[in-house]
Amino acid sequence: MTAQFRIQRTTSPKPARAANETPAFGTVFTDHMCLIDFHEGKGWHDARIVPYGGMPADPASTVLHYGQAIFDGLKGFRGQDGVIRLFRPRAHAERLNRSAERLCIPALDVDTVVETFVRLVDIDRDWVPSAPGTAIYLRPTVIANENYLGVRPAHAYTYFLILSPVGAYYAEGTAPVAILVEDELVRAAPGGLGAAKTPANYAASLLAAERAKKKGYTQVLWLDAVHRKYLEEVGTMNIMVKIAGEVITPPLSDSILAGVTRDSVLTLLKDWGVKTSERPVSIDDVAEAAAKGTLEEMWGTGTAAVVSPVGRLGYKGKDITINGGKTGPLTQKLYDSITAIQYGKAPDPHGWTMPVMPAR
Numbered sequence: 001m002t003a004q005f006r007i008q009r010t011t012s013p014k015p016a017r018a019a020n021e022t023p024a025f026g027t028v029f030t031d032h033m034c035l036i037d038f039h040e041g042k043g044w045h046d047a048r049i050v051p052y053g054g055m056p057a058d059p060a061s062t063v064l065h066y067g068q069a070i071f072d073g074l075k076g077f078r079g080q081d082g083v084i085r086l087f088r089p090r091a092h093a094e095r096l097n098r099s100a101e102r103l104c105i106p107a108l109d110v111d112t113v114v115e116t117f118v119r120l121v122d123i124d125r126d127w128v129p130s131a132p133g134t135a136i137y138l139r140p141t142v143i144a145n146e147n148y149l150g151v152r153p154a155h156a157y158t159y160f161l162i163l164s165p166v167g168a169y170y171a172e173g174t175a176p177v178a179i180l181v182e183d184e185l186v187r188a189a190p191g192g193l194g195a196a197k198t199p200a201n202y203a204a205s206l207l208a209a210e211r212a213k214k215k216g217y218t219q220v221l222w223l224d225a226v227h228r229k230y231l232e233e234v235g236t237m238n239i240m241v242k243i244a245g246e247v248i249t250p251p252l253s254d255s256i257l258a259g260v261t262r263d264s265v266l267t268l269l270k271d272w273g274v275k276t277s278e279r280p281v282s283i284d285d286v287a288e289a290a291a292k293g294t295l296e297e298m299w300g301t302g303t304a305a306v307v308s309p310v311g312r313l314g315y316k317g318k319d320i321t322i323n324g325g326k327t328g329p330l331t332q333k334l335y336d337s338i339t340a341i342q343y344g345k346a347p348d349p350h351g352w353t354m355p356v357m358p359a360r
């Protein structure tokens, strides 16, 4: 145990909607949340679990003005054996700290962050759904919380963790999605915030996504900010493409988020001996491969949707159909293999899962 946790249980629990319901992503929240405060000179302190509820925000709070905030997202899965397993919690806590560094937010103790995940999921374990494809989504967040209008890193912060029972992220479920290549707006530029999980990146993505939806696409494929040519991300996910037997994904950079699912997929592909390259791939390479018939599969990787096939790609007013608009065999194998590990149905050779045992 790394931190003293104060625990205040709710006196009015909501009926745990968990069981076998599959609520739309991110619409239902559990009974409790976890908070930790930071004040300059005192450091991170007062880790506590309290009833879920609103947090009073002073209108002068820095986060409301300058967006100094970070978050992460991970999942816990209830297996058929009843055991709840968190997927790569440490990797997510470490990424939260990398985002913190970019946003001038004081680092958190990684063990303490992992402990918040375990303790809160344990307390709200009845909320963890068990139907296939469902999970408990954990949303750790840090916001600057000083009442001050000058522009500089804040002197006070709040870490909070909330939980949400979730089903599939996209309305399409795990079916292939239609993606529009975005060649005007950019998500992130070199030297910017793209590698950090910070609200600004998501705010920057909204207009393109809304425009794409109006044109009948689910999300956009982001191109690099300099050449408007190289693939960067797809929607809120990392992108992978299989051309002539080789899986290619853009190398990590300061404009691409280091996805935990991206890393898991690359690890599995290497385990299986699939030719895999982390190298720049341009939209022209993709269009050319489609024309030659060597564009085999394309998918996004992310915590929320896990592995999401791209069935149709809109580019320069035309649609490229990938694998006949159906989920490709490698995409399906990756989805099945990762979810089998997550639900405890398959061995976990890389030690990615962490069981949440009931506290005595």
Ligand code: COI
Pocket: 073, 236, 237, 301, 302, 303, 304, 305
């Ligand atoms: C993901 O897990 O793929 C995301 O980043 C989506 C999340 C922001 C809802």
